[in-house]
Amino acid sequence: MFLPHASVTEILSAAATLNVSPGDTLMVLVAEHNAPDLDELRNALRQTIPRFFGGIFPAVLSGARAHDEGAVILALPALEPPRVCAVSARAGPSGADLALPTADPCTAVLLADGMSPGISEFLAGVFRQLGPATHCVGGGAGVSAMVQRPCVFTAEGVFDNAAVMAFAPWRCSLGVQHGMKRLVGPIVATRTRQNIIEELNWRPALEVYKAIVERDTGQPLTAENFYDSGRAWAYPFGLVREGAEDVVRDPLAVVDHGIRCAGGVPENTALHVLKGDADHLIAAARRAGERAAAGARSRPRAALICDCVSRRMFLKGRFAEELSAVSAALRPIDHLEPEGMLTIGELSSSGESVLDFYNKTIVVGLLCDA
Amino acid sequence: MPDPAANDVVGTISLLYELALSMGQSLDLDANCDLFIRTLLTRKNLAFGAVWLKASALKNGATAEADSGSYRLVYANPRVRAREDRLPANHPLPARLGNMPFFSVAANEPGFAEAVTENGIQGGAYTVYALGDIGFLKLYSVLRRSAVSPVEVNSLRQVVAKFAVSIEGCLAHRQLARQIEERDRAEGERRTLAMVVEQMEDCVIITDAAGVFRYVNPAFERVTGYAAREVAGLTPRLLKSGRHLPEFYAALWKTVSSGRPWRDRIVNRLKNGSLATFDTIVAPARDEKGRPAGYVAVLRDVTRLMEVEQQYAHAQKMESIGRLAGGIAHDFNNTLTAVLGFGSLLLETTPEDGPDRHAVEQIVLAGERAANLTRQLLTFSRPPMPEMRVMDLNALALNATHLLRRSLGEDVEVVTLLDEHTGSVRADVSLLNQIITNLALNARDAMPRGGRLCLRTAPVELDAAFCAEHAGLAPGPHILLSVRDTGTGMTEEVRRRAFEPFFTTKRTGKGTGLGLSVVYGIVRRLGGCVELDSRPDAGTEVRIWLPRVEARGDTLPVELEEKVVGGRETILVVEDEPMVRDLATRLLRSLGYSVLEVGGGEEALSLLRRYHDRLDLVLSDVVMPRMDGVELTLQLRQERPELQVLYMSGFADDAFAERGLNLDPRRLIRKPFTKETLARKLREILDDRGSGANA
């Protein structure tokens, strides 16, 4: 359910109309513009709803539209109360010793602090715990200014460097696509530190990247215009994954002579510099919708779209086309209005491959009856 | 546009590059597997990866031999996907790897079903690689419809082989870490043990197989007086006391060399030459390989304990002797009184140069010895004490030395070191005199060619620790009385037995062997303790501790000589034993008194009525048939309240107590008595007539 104004009162009264049963979990996605104070919201919700979780995002999605202001709320049946897990801000695995439910089927909706440097390691840890029956869908919370702040919450509090998870006894049919194409590669990330690429092919990462981008655009790329020019959005990195699209890492900023990405880059991994164009991206979005729809084996209860905020920055005026394309792809399931959010990184796993953190990707999840 | 095949190769190489570098980053087995397999799963887009190792390769010690060919799951990702965590040695998976180092099998092919050891496997394909000969790597892809091509599988073969090596590295590291941990633990234990041994009260000796000292603990050094470096290179034979027969040591060696521990009490000689008794355990020690490596001995010094035990045993022995003595004392003393009394009377009337003179003298001497013996024996009897008074010990010691001066002879120099703060004890003067006399005479006997006798007194405060080691003492203020001589001293053997009643090293007829045991008995009765310190040719010191009392004690005038003073008064002798009655009558008459004599209470009463006003004093036996002395006195008093009474008794003190009699010791004379004592007692009473009531 989309709410155009995300005030505490409106969220509370809307939640009341959903008739959230005590065993259900309420998911609350808040758009960053005019967003309520999260702690206030959490305290207010706690008075009436025992189980809830949520986060703040650059925008929320409803149907074919993105809203910078407002909120989306959704009731999920729950296997257990939502969880909060710390995502280590330092190097090293975390999340490996969680006791995750192993119900069959099980869908985990996961909202994580998208700016947390340890997120890839965390998801690797979670994956080691996941049974094949558990499907995972979700994305990175945060704001479009890309500064880290407490951005996810449960009844227990509002957190940064954390992930909140809810487990529903549903199946999830996923479509995951980005549509970027390889431009140059493979290049080896010979030195990385979590989400910072320090060296590419044994040379300073920025130097290598700059040469590639400048050759393609014919225009200079500097540390100063790295982010503003929007160039970087057009040339993300792609980590190799056999039999699937590369896993995208958006460059976010220059750190010394390295490049900070959204999501971890394993040291010594082979990657490509990717290039996107609007048509390909929109086509990929449609494909994601189609895949999700095709994979549904039972009655869908909700359609959740996690679309990367960097796609909107890249597509600019044509972003609406992407959302329309997804909606169109989901049209066969006409009783559902797709809802979701713009995310700072996306994540999914369907039991077929590892759970990972993506950038510049659209994840469409159809949450279906068991 | 580059050649797509070449691009594939570059892609594969870069994957191999990443994989190769992802392994061996950690020496921890799980972390090493995690990094490598995660990379593999991510890049190859796989759903599951696992590492299985042979139980024998894991070498965790807990593996039974029969089990060592089996396989253990050491890593799985995702973990919950794993269904089995053990596979028998003959499982089809490793069996198939026996023929080739890797294989791939898809769901629709034969051999797939038996390869499944995970949950939720539907479709897809397995790829399995041997990890050297220590185990195998198992990968699963859901997305594959067919087996992975041999070329593709082969491309990973070398990097997997390296992975196997890295695992071996982890296992070796784990083994080493365990060994180090084990060693640290062992070392910690050893340190704790060493600390315990160092701080133990018991002596600990460790020797090598030849019996040469390898270690002695501080308690050993403290107790034996030998420093660790002094005993280096020596054997425990150093401690041999000569108190055990060779067979004793032979039995010890026979036991320990047969591998069994030996336990017994052993007497050792300490560095200062003294002997000490140890409860000893000697056990053979073995090295890690079970070979005999030497011996460990733990020795507990029980010398003190045994002394205390002996003190108790001794006290009991003395008590039974006392009881026996008390039982025969009455008859014995009556007899002796007669022998002595008549003997001395005879002596008075026998001319110095008469033919019978020597015989009579011998009779009196023998009687005196017997009387002395009986008196000594009687001191073993229990309280109440006669004439308990608070006595100034210094005054008493001075007095006693004066009296002894003559008996000690010219060659013995007497030195008194009397601390002026010594204070008083509660005791019977005669008993204290007896202590000093016995000790002084022993000292004299030990110094036939003269020497020095030192009498020392001092106030001491005894603590609980001291009292624990000295039976019979209670903590608090005490007086130390020490009698030391420069005589022959005693051997260890004699020292141990010196307090035993009837133990003597002196010629027959010379020593009774009762001197020290009497001292012991008296001291015990006074709530004190006696200790003997002596070595051959080093003299002897007897130390006595007596409880000190706060009150100021009497100081006795020094009696230089006993004079016999008689009198003219009339005395009634009441005694059922005719021999003693006869003697008393004669003694009294010889002293000038008028004497009436009767054999019992009734007669005495009727006589009194007749000679009512002529009687001055009644000398009465205490224990008599029909009417005893006390009863008699009560009756006499009704007729003549001011009449004086002196009791005679041959009983031990407790005999009175048993009869419920509480006699004033000043009105009591002990049988056998001499003429002198009788004369003195009578004068004391008769001259003191006006003062105080009678008993």
Ligand SMILES: Nc1ncnc2c1ncn2[C@@H]1O[C@H](COP(=O)(O)OP(=O)(O)OP(=O)(O)O)[C@@H](O)[C@H]1O
């Ligand atoms: N001061 C001493 N120096 C050396 N030996 C002593 C001394 N006092 C006692 N002894 C030894 O202890 C033994 C026992 O002494 P104890 O006084 O009990 O009896 P005794 O002296 O032999 O006999 P008695 O007391 O009749 O003279 C003595 O025979 C003597 O060997």
